[in-house]
C-alpha cells in the first residue's frame with residue numbers, strides 16, 4: 001500500500017492496491033478517468049493521484065508530508081489546475097482551449113502540470129474533441145484527471161486514451177464507522193437511515209446528514225410528501241402548523257420555497273443542490289415546483305400582511321393540492 005495520504009479514500013481496496021503498485025514503479029498514466037456518483041470519493045482520489053504525481057519523497061508516494069504533497073492536498077499547488085466553469089451548465093470549448101494553450105507552458109515548481117476536470121461529463125463533443133488533441137500528444141510533464149459519473153458520458157476516443165478508475169460503494173461496516181467518527185453526536189438510527197439512502201457512497205450520506213441538521217423537520221417532511229405526491233401527508237403536516245405563530249411559520253414557508261427553487265435548478269441540469277431538492281427535481285415537473293413555490297411565497301406574503309397562520313395553512317392545503 002502507498003503512503004498514508006492514500007487512506008483518505010475509504011474502501012476501494014483493489015483500486016488502491018493497483019494504484020500503489022503503479023506509484024511505486026513510477027508507471028503513472030498521463031490521463032485518468034475517475035468515475036462514480038456524487039459523494040463516491042472522486043475528488044479525494046483525484047487529490048491522491050495529483051499528490052502522487054507531484055510528491056518528492058523517494059518511496060511510498062504520495063507521502064502526504066512533503067511540501068509538494070501538502071500543497072496539493074491543501075489545494076494551493078500552482079501546477080494543479082482545475083478546469084471548470086462554476087455555475088454554468090456546460091464546460092465550454094473556449095475553456096478547454098484556454099487550458100490546452102496553458103499546457104505548453106512548463107510547470108511553475110512541480111514535477112508535473114496536472115489538469116483536473118471535475119465535470120468532464122459536462123463537456124460537449126466540441127469541448128471533448130478540443131481536449132482530445134492535447135491528450136493524444138501531451139508534453140511529457142502534463143497529466144489529465146477527468147471526473148465523471150460514468151465512463152459512457154465521454155467520447156470513446158477520450159476513454160480509449162485514459163486509464164479508467166471506477167469507484168465502488170463502501171460496505172455498510174466501513175461506511176457506518178466513518179459516519180460515527182464524523183457525526184459522533186447523532187443517533188445511530190439517523191446514521192443508518194442516511195447510509196441506506198446514500199447507496200453506499202460516503203459523501204452522499206454525509207451530505208444528507210449535514211443537510212438534515214440545517215433544515216427544519218417540517219421542511220424535510222414537506223419535501224418528502226411533495227416528492228411523493230402524498231396529499232394526506234401534506235394535510236397532516238399543515239393542520240398542526242395552523243397553530244404556529246406567524247414568525248415561526250413564515251421562515252418555514254420560505255425554506256420550503258427555497259427547496260423548490262433548488263429542485264427547479266436540478267431540473268435545469270445544475271448540480272450541487274441539496275439531496276432533498278434532488279428528490280423533488282427527479283419526481284416532479286418544473287411546472288409543479290413553480291406553482292408550489294409561488295403558492296408558498298404568496299402564503300409567506302399574506303402572513304406579513306396580517307392574515308392568520310390558520311388561514312394561510314388552510315389556503316396552502318388547497319393551492320398545493322392543485323399540483324398533486
Ligand SMILES: [Zn+2]
Nearest residue numbers: 055063066069
Ligand atoms: Zn509527498
